[in-house]
Amino acid sequence: MxxxxxxxxxxxxxxxxxxxxxxxxxxxxxxxxxxxxxxxxxxxxxxxxxxxxxxxxxxxxxxxxxxxxxxxxxxxxxxxxxxxxxxxxxxxxxxxxxxxxxxxxxxxxxxxxxxxxxxxxxxxxxxxxxxxxxxxxxxxxxxxxxxxxxxxxxxxxxxxxxxxxxxxxxxxxxxxxxxxxxxxxxxxxxxxxxxxxxxxxxxxxxxxxxxxxxxxxxxxxxxERNAMKRFFLVNRDIFLRTLCLVAVTVFFTSTGATYGDVVLAVNTLLMQLFTLFSYIMDGFAYAGEALSGKYTGSNDKIRLHQTVRNLFGWGSAMALLFTLTYLWGGQNFLQLLTNDTEVIAASGTYLLWTVAIPFCGFSAFILDGICIGTTSTRIMLKSMATASTLFFGVYFLCSGSWGNHALWMAFLVYLAVRGLMQGYLLRNKI
Structure with a gap:
């Protein structure tokens, strides 16, 4: 290794x-x-x-x-x-x-x-x-x-x-x-x-x-004035980025509730699959944060780029592992969380959306860590603001005919755009 x-x-x-x-x-x-x-x-x-x-x-x-x-x-x-x-x-x-x-x-x-x-x-x-x-x-x-x-x-x-x-x-x-x-x-x-x-x-x-x-x-x-200014600028961007994240999360939950108790239960259970994946990917995001920050501080571009490449290798491997696990065992996992047959039956309609989460979302987690480590927090904020705007736009555009499916599609677009935009904006930064 x-x-x-x-x-x-x-x-x-x-x-x-x-x-x-x-x-x-x-x-x-x-x-x-x-x-x-x-x-x-x-x-x-x-x-x-x-x-x-x-x-x-x-x-x-x-x-x-x-x-x-x-x-x-x-x-x-x-x-x-x-x-x-x-x-x-x-x-x-x-x-x-x-x-x-x-x-x-x-x-x-x-x-x-x-x-x-x-x-x-x-x-x-x-x-x-x-x-x-x-x-x-x-x-x-x-x-x-x-x-x-x-x-x-x-x-x-x-x-x-x-x-x-x-x-x-x-x-x-x-x-x-x-x-x-x-x-x-x-x-x-x-x-x-x-x-x-x-x-x-x-x-x-x-x-x-x-x-x-x-x-x-x-x-x-x-x-010292300049140090405090930098501290607050970095944290301001992260704070505003977090507000966008909270807005998307709260809207997802509250809007799911408007489709009835069964759909709300299904969304809640399926989001546990996303949460489980996020626990794993956050670990690699923390590694990206620590290592990219260290190599940015030491101005070691070679190791910084090696770190980014290797993190994406781990992220891709985790995404593949979770995709296959959810594809083959997602329904069984839901049965561990509930014995409500109506909820389990209804979840099958939306399960494929959650199967797509790992590959849509892994780069957003990895690049969040790299943005934090390199203090490229303005890139984080821009990407999150754009992705959140598209989340609401996609949902309101498609909700009339797609209903709860539009909510899941908007969520996947939100995850994918975060990663794609961060990657694009970071190209010349690191």
Whole structure:
């Protein structure tokens, strides 16, 4: 195996494991309240979890922007700037967390105006929300640490942290719910404790492994004007790009609901196939982010191009593997998720759209990582904005005659255009 491929797998495999553990935090919460004897508890956790996913998803730029800038500093062997990037990112994450805490009541009120839930579910979800919101400093701070570790070519620490969070969440939630009989509040406290356990572990790993770096930072240089301007420009582009992504995702779900409960269930289940693929491809995207940033920082064009080629080789292999798996076993996979015969039968009509997802989407994931690593975030934004516009255009043009098929076709166009446009615009950049 070539050195470049070894480096790719060294970062990608732990990142994939970390990604797979992410949904386990929510799954554990749902499983625990599922044994409390009322569907309203499950609904409250589902609503609360969805709300926090949307909030924190928007702030994902903290991880991505920090990772790309840190990888370039790493490639330049500039440990001082690498440390300053972490401290800047942590400062911004804590500031944003304070804003969320101050605005928690209006955020909750606006959210429940948009979410159609029963009064009982709203009451329970409100209790869950007002406990978990205090985890904002830990969650956003962990975004900064995770991005920094990846930029430092270290994806093992985020994996260790993710596994630890799940263990703490399970233990704490079980204790609060089944020993102290706290119900939804106990699940929320378990999640909160797991979030702080994660960020404390990140801090301890950072100061133990990278301790000498702290001595190289001068406070006057930390918020130097040009460095802060670059930091905010990179993160602004990623933030706006994320808003486009959220708009497409929310529209896909809400529009699917207009075609009835069966179609909504089918779309939800089939999107799990996309989500599973995205967990794998995000691992290679993180590798692209770390390695392309490193070689951009060291101005090593040869290895940068080798990295891009090899990443596309891995992406193509994963796309082929998932395409064949979904083609031959997609229906069986859906039967593991539900025993509703009507939903399973209806899913066959749309399954071929999801079979096409891997080859339509793999380049978008790979090039997202490369854009972040090379800090070509404006290219990411332009590509996402164009792809999102085409998504809505294709759907509204074809929905009259194609219905839900138009929604899936628009989604595939959106994935493909992201990758094609990023590749075209990056040609002269790298």
């Amino acid at each position: 070539s050195p470049i491929n070894r480096q790719i797998l060294h970062i990608a495999i732990p990142s994939i494991i970390s990604n797979i553990t992410v949904p386990l935090l929510g799954l554990v919460d749902v499983t625990i309240v599922g044994h409390l004897g009322s569907a309203s508890y499950i609904g409250a956790i589902a609503v609360g979890g969805m709300l926090f996913n949307m909030i924190y998803w928007i702030f994902g730029f903290l991880r991505m922007g920090t990772g790309g800038l840190t990888a370039q500093a790493y490639g330049q062997h500039n440990t001082q700037e690498g440390t300053r990037i972490l401290l800047r990112s942590l400062s911004v994450s804590l500031l944003l967390a304070q804003v969320l805490l101050v605005l928690q009541y209006p955020i909750r009120l606006i959210a429940f105006m948009l979410i159609d839930a029963s009064p009982e579910v709203q009451e329970l979800a409100t209790r869950y929300f007002h406990i978990c919101i205090w985890g904002a400093p830990a969650t956003l701070g962990l975004y900064s640490f995770t991005g920094w570790f990846i930029g430092m070519q270290n994806s093992r620490y985020p994996m260790y942290i993710a596994i630890t969070q799940n263990i703490v969440n399970i233990a704490a939630s079980l204790f609060f719910v089944f020993v102290l009989h706290m119900k939804v509040e106990g699940v929320a406290l378990g999640t909160l404790i797991a979030q702080y356990a994660g960020v404390i572990m990140a801090y301890l790993l950072c100061i133990s492994h990278y301790h000498p770096f702290r001595q190289q930072v001068r406070r006057m240089q930390l918020f």
